[in-house]
Amino acid sequence: MxxxxxxxxxxxxxxxxxxxxxxxxxxxxEMKLVAGIALQSHREGDxxxxxxxxxxxxxxxxxxxxxxxxxxxxxxxxxxxxxxxxxxxxxxxxxxxxxxxxxxxxxxxxxxxxxxxxxxxxxxxxxxxxxxxxxxxxxxxxxxxxxxxxxxxxxxxxxxxxxxxxxxxxxxxxxxxxxxxxxxxxxxxxxxxxxxxxxxxxxxxxxxxxKYTGAGLAPVAVKHAHSGDxxxxxxxxxxxxxxxxxxxxxxxxxxxxxxxxxxxxxxxxxxxxxxxxxxxxxxxxxxxxxxxxxxxxxxxFPGEGGRPLFDYTTEAAIWMSCALAAPTFDGVAMARPGGQPAPAGIARCAALKAQGRLTGDTPMAQAEQARQILHAQGWTDEALAAGAISTSFDLWRTVAVTYASAYARADAGTMPCGYRFTALGKDGLRSANADKERAAWWSDSSGIPPGAGVTLLDAKAGDTSDALPGLQCLRALWTDKSAPADTVRASVAATRARLxxxxxxxxxxxxxxxxxxxxxxxxxxxxxxxxxxGRDVRYxxxxxxxxxxxxxxxxxxxxxxxxxxxxxxxxxxxxxxxxAEGKPLPGDADIxxxxxxxxxxxxxxxxxxxxxxxx
Known part of the structure; x- marks a missing residue:
């Protein structure tokens, strides 16, 4: 059946x-329905x-x-x-x-x-x-x-x-x-x-x-990033x-x-x-x-206190890989396994030192300085250690790119800072499996590329693998005085919670x-x-x-x-x-x-x- x-x-x-x-x-x-109601029964082996x-x-x-x-x-x-x-x-x-x-x-x-x-x-x-x-x-x-x-x-x-x-x-x-x-x-x-x-x-x-009618590669449009809403x-x-x-x-x-x-x-x-x-x-x-x-x-993003995601994500994208090279994180999975810092972290420290943003004379001194910079912004060592997971999977850049596009109301061909989502492989060629990948986007994707056959292109990286220029451009959308930054900050402000x-x-x-x-x-x-x-909130x-x-x-x-x-x-x-039963709700807890x-x-x-x- x-x-x-x-x-x-x-x-x-x-x-x-x-x-x-x-x-x-x-x-x-009345609710505005765009497509009719699909009803399916799921029984007998489903x-x-x-x-x-x-x-x-x-x-x-x-x-x-x-x-x-x-x-x-x-x-x-x-x-x-x-x-x-x-x-x-x-x-x-x-x-x-x-x-x-x-x-x-x-x-x-x-x-x-x-x-x-x-x-x-x-x-x-x-x-x-x-x-x-x-x-x-x-x-x-x-x-x-x-x-x-x-x-x-x-x-x-x-x-x-x-x-x-x-x-x-x-x-x-x-x-x-x-x-x-x-x-x-x-x-x-x-x-x-x-x-x-x-x-x-x-x-x-x-x-x-x-359909895309601009110059160059036709991008992939991602709803979160490009809906305009x-x-x-x-x-x-x-x-x-x-x-x-x-x-x-x-x-x-x-x-x-x-x-x-x-x-x-x-x-x-x-x-x-x-x-x-x-x-x-x-x-x-x-x-x-x-x-x-x-x-x-x-x-x-609370009405008072706290920080919005775009703020601390763009911050982490720049500083965290360097900070995780600090000896504090010896033995932390994806940070310093076996007591050795990740080469990418050392390279980031060196790049920030070359820009004059770090002053330490050794990689370990630079890493410790980056750690203290994040501490000053409210990051704990526990959060930094677990942040190694996001750093290893390049999630900071992935999240920042998607949210920057959403906040800027950008379309797929004009994403901030020169980024673009495409269905091309790293070799710049259309995959032989492109039709199969597109057919599975709905079921396989997490909603944010890269993944499921969609890649992230970083124009500011050029022929290198250095993501720092693009990340600093994204950070500037939060910190600088410019029309694009004003648009992003206004969109973030619209997400602030009320009581x-x-x-x-x-x-x-x-x-x-x-x-x-x-x-x-x-x-x-x-x-x-x-x-x-005075709100009934338990934590x-x-x-x-x-x-x-x-x-x-x-x-x-x-x-x-x-x-x-x-x-x-x-x-x-x-x-x-x-x-449903009128029983007291448990209070605050530190578990x-x-x-x-x-x-x-x-x-x-x-x-x-x-x-x-x-x-």
Whole structure:
């Protein structure tokens, strides 16, 4: 039997009317739908949570195969997207604890609804999805709403919101928050349909952009970078619109139990990283539509205190590789393994010394000076040590380039500082596998290049591998006085959070060792600011935890860090007990943990003792 038991495209007006009814009072506006509602049933060898892959399939290092790699089916793309997003967020390695100490990989049969919707005033739509389990509990009427982490596509939160919400009989609503993986090769301008396949002329697409007619290479357009919408400023509204979509789905799925409204349906918002920032922005919106918020490692720019991502990312991109060469980081994986500094770090120190920005006479003196410069800006040694992961994978440059383009409202051919995304190989030639790579962009990409066959070109590097000139150009967009910098800073200012609604319970948690989004700049600063102004915000600090659970399958990292997802699951349990059963929400917590150890050369399995005492 075909795993897609049924497929139906709802008329746009019909569901818009349902959403309007469900989001009473009468002043509610109809949702602007760009593409109709795709309904698919996932049962009998397929399911909502694992796409039929189960534990073994998700743990496989090889992605689910396409029968025809240049023309994958919607079912194959969905399965691959679920595999990619589980592995990008959770530590599924044996001994890592997922499915044993926390979380669930049990198959969940049910229905899945997707649509493209548009915020008022936006140039591009965003994708929303509702997963409705067959075991939905109409008696407790609950929605878990999630925004994808990073710049990921619609399945970016499935390892947390999906696994917790579906197993608790809730509908789970997702939004890609205006980022997502609907890339476009401007050589042909072909976009991505609702089902993930490459579009035909006249089809509704999740990112609509014209063919490139400029000089030189035709770039790849990336929705987060090139939508022209500064989606980050609207992440809270994206979350609310996903919740409104969920009410419409419940109304259509259970018409005899309606109406489904925010007044009679509990809504908990949860997100990780950028998704965590998005749900905190949703918390500030007017109305009693939201009952509780759980934000994990959030990228949020507090109303007071903290620092915005673009500021500390461009700073780290310049200084961190040099700082990590300091002896302080002896033995730190990806920094000074074996006590030897990385050659790239020594080269960066030398380049900064040549510019007169460092004065030390030796590489180690220069590295220590760079470390102290970052200390003065609020970086801790714990954050710097974990920042070695981002440094090793060139994430600082990758993130800075994408966000600079988004903030500048640049198109794909005029990105700041001479950067460009292309579908060409490092040899400058079109890949022989280009058609296969483009067909898999929707399922395989994390939403930010490079990766999945898309490369980053750095014009300022010229014929060398020196990234410093381009990085300093990006930094100048934050520090200098110029029209382009003014535009970027104004866009960043639009992302600053406001206080959450009064009496709304909010739980924020952050790893002390987070090296991508340091707690001092984001989660801790937000909680301190909001609590000081009388908001109901609780903050959990988790020791020996950093940003990337998915990397803990590497023994050298699994032995140093604990995953954040166990605390996220505990936070959801506590929030549900509070909003549904009236139990007290646990207070602030400073959670002591114990990293795993090697026993006879093998990393010990994660146990409850490692995780410490959870609130």
């Amino acid at each position: 075909n795993p897609i038991a049924s497929r139906l495209l709802f008329p746009l007006a019909a569901l818009a009317a349902l959403v309007s009814v469900a989001t009473a009072p009468a002043k509610a506006k 399911d909502l949570l694992t796409a039929g892959l189960g534990t073994a399939g998700l743990r496989s290092p090889l992605p689910p195969a396409f029968a025809d790699a240049a023309h994958p089916t919607p079912q194959e793309l969905r399965r691959r997207a679920i595999w990619s997003n589980w592995r990008g967020i959770a530590d599924l390695a044996p001994g890592g604890g997922y499915g044993e100490l926390y979380g669930s990989l049990a198959p969940v049969p049910g229905r899945e609804y997707q649509a493209l919707v548009r915020l008022p005033g936006a140039k591009q739509p965003h994708r929303v999805m509702v997963q409705l389990p067959d075991a939905f509990d109409a008696g407790k009427r609950c929605i878990v709403v999630n925004a994808s982490s990073g710049s990921r596509g619609i399945y970016g939160g499935i390892a947390l919101a999906g696994a917790w919400g579906l197993s608790h009989g809730c509908a789970v609503a997702y939004t890609d928050k205006g980022t997502g993986t609907g890339f476009v090769d401007t050589a042909d301008g072909v976009g991505t349909r609702l089902d993930g396949t490459r579009a035909e002329p006249g089809d509704a697409v999740e990112f609509d952009i014209a 500064n989606p980050e400023a609207d992440w809270g509204r994206h979350v609310k619109q996903a919740a409104e979509f969920a009410l419409g789905v419940l109304q259509s799925g259970f018409p005899d139990g309606g109406p489904y409204t925010f007044a009679n349906t509990r809504v908990i918002a949860v997100g990780v990283s950028n998704g965590g920032g998005a749900v905190l922005r949703a918390a500030e919106l007017d109305g009693d539509w939201l009952d509780g918020v759980v934000a994990i490692s959030p990228n949020v 959450p609604r009064k009496n709304l319970p909010v739980l924020v948690m952050h790893g002390v060792d987070d090296g991508l989004i340091p707690e001092a700049f984001s989660g801790a600063a937000y909680a301190r600011w909001a609590s000081a102004r 959990w600090r988790v020791h020996n935890a950093q940003h990337f659970d998915a990397f803990l399958g590497l023994p050298v990292l699994g032995a140093r860090y604990l995953p954040m997802l166990p605390y996220a699951y505990r936070g959801l349990d506590a929030m549900w007990a509070h909003v 002591a943990t114990t990293p795993r150890a090697f026993v006879n050369g093998v990393l010990a399995p994660l146990s409850a003792d490692h995780l410490g005492r959870m609130p």
